[in-house]
Amino acid sequence: MAIPHPRDVQLAVVNWLDERYPFTKAIDEAMYQRVPNFANAFYYCFGGMVFVIIVLQLLTGILLAIYYVPDARGTPAAAYTSVLFIQSNVYLGWLIRGVHFWGANILILMVLLHMARVYWTGSYRAPRELNWMVGATMLLLILAFALTGYLLPWDTKAYFASEVTIKIMGLPPPPQLGAFIKTLVQGGPVVGPPTLQIFFTTHVFLLPALIVLLMYVHFRLIRAHGIAEPL
Numbered sequence: 001m002a003i004p005h006p007r008d009v010q011l012a013v014v015n016w017l018d019e020r021y022p023f024t025k026a027i028d029e030a031m032y033q034r035v036p037n038f039a040n041a042f043y044y045c046f047g048g049m050v051f052v053i054i055v056l057q058l059l060t061g062i063l064l065a066i067y068y069v070p071d072a073r074g075t076p077a078a079a080y081t082s083v084l085f086i087q088s089n090v091y092l093g094w095l096i097r098g099v100h101f102w103g104a105n106i107l108i109l110m111v112l113l114h115m116a117r118v119y120w121t122g123s124y125r126a127p128r129e130l131n132w133m134v135g136a137t138m139l140l141l142i143l144a145f146a147l148t149g150y151l152l153p154w155d156t157k158a159y160f161a162s163e164v165t166i167k168i169m170g171l172p173p174p175p176q177l178g179a180f181i182k183t184l185v186q187g188g189p190v191v192g193p194p195t196l197q198i199f200f201t202t203h204v205f206l207l208p209a210l211i212v213l214l215m216y217v218h219f220r221l222i223r224a225h226g227i228a229e230p231l
């Protein structure tokens with residue numbers, strides 16, 4: 001029996017899949033789109049940069065989570081020593097942690113530049129208001145990422161900085177509402193092990209799920225409307 005050429009095997013597999021679901025058509029539609037010439041200006045790159053950095057944050061975050069221990073009990077706490085271990089013992093741990101840290105900072109800068117571009121070109125106007133709102137929600141999610149991630153090393157700086165931000169969250173009137181928010185975020189009367197547990201769960205499960213979902217909506221809306229003509 002003659003050995004089939006690898007390309008024929010590839011074609012047979014693609015055809016088999018396409019008969020069951022139109023993959024080729026769906027991928028073609030997703031990948032190939034004419035982009036207007038004005039979108040070649042450098043300031044149209046910021047949204048894409050935000051996307052690339054978020055992917056990088058997800059990847060480095062998964063690697064950090066392999067060694068990070070979200071446990072604030074004991075002195076020194078496992079959370080603290082696990083971060084030290086990543087920094088000094090894990091192979092390239094310092095690099096992964098450094099990329100995650102600087103990624104977080106540059107991400108905020110890029111989102112602000114992206115927003116400024118959208119504002120500058122007037123692209124928030126009808127019919128793109130909904131996408132502006134989706135974007136603004138993602139901005140809040142990114143700030144929540146930064147806030148919850150800051151506590152995770154569980155060192156003195158992380159502890160007292162988070163205590164301040166949580167205190168601020170307890171300020172909205174009436175006092176009962178502020179106290180409720182504060183207790184909810186803190187997981188008790190003071191910043192302690194339950195706080196770390198809540199921040200960790202929010203940082204690695206809740207926020208990534210929400211931002212991936214909203215990025216999908218953001219990109220579907222961009223595709224639905226096309227890039228806006230600048231004012």
Ligand code: HEM
Pocket residue numbers: 043044045046047048050051054111114115117118123124128131132133134135136137138139215218222226227228229
């Ligand atoms: C996770 C964060 C975000 C990602 C990954 C993202 C990504 C993108 C990308 C790739 C584009 C295509 C054009 C470009 O790159 O400039 C875009 C367009 C847009 N973004 Fe974002 N964005 C994010 C956050 C935001 C924020 C914070 C806002 C505003 C509050 C926003 C509002 C918009 C609007 C209105 C458009 C349509 C602009 C047009 O049609 O010219 N986005 N976004």
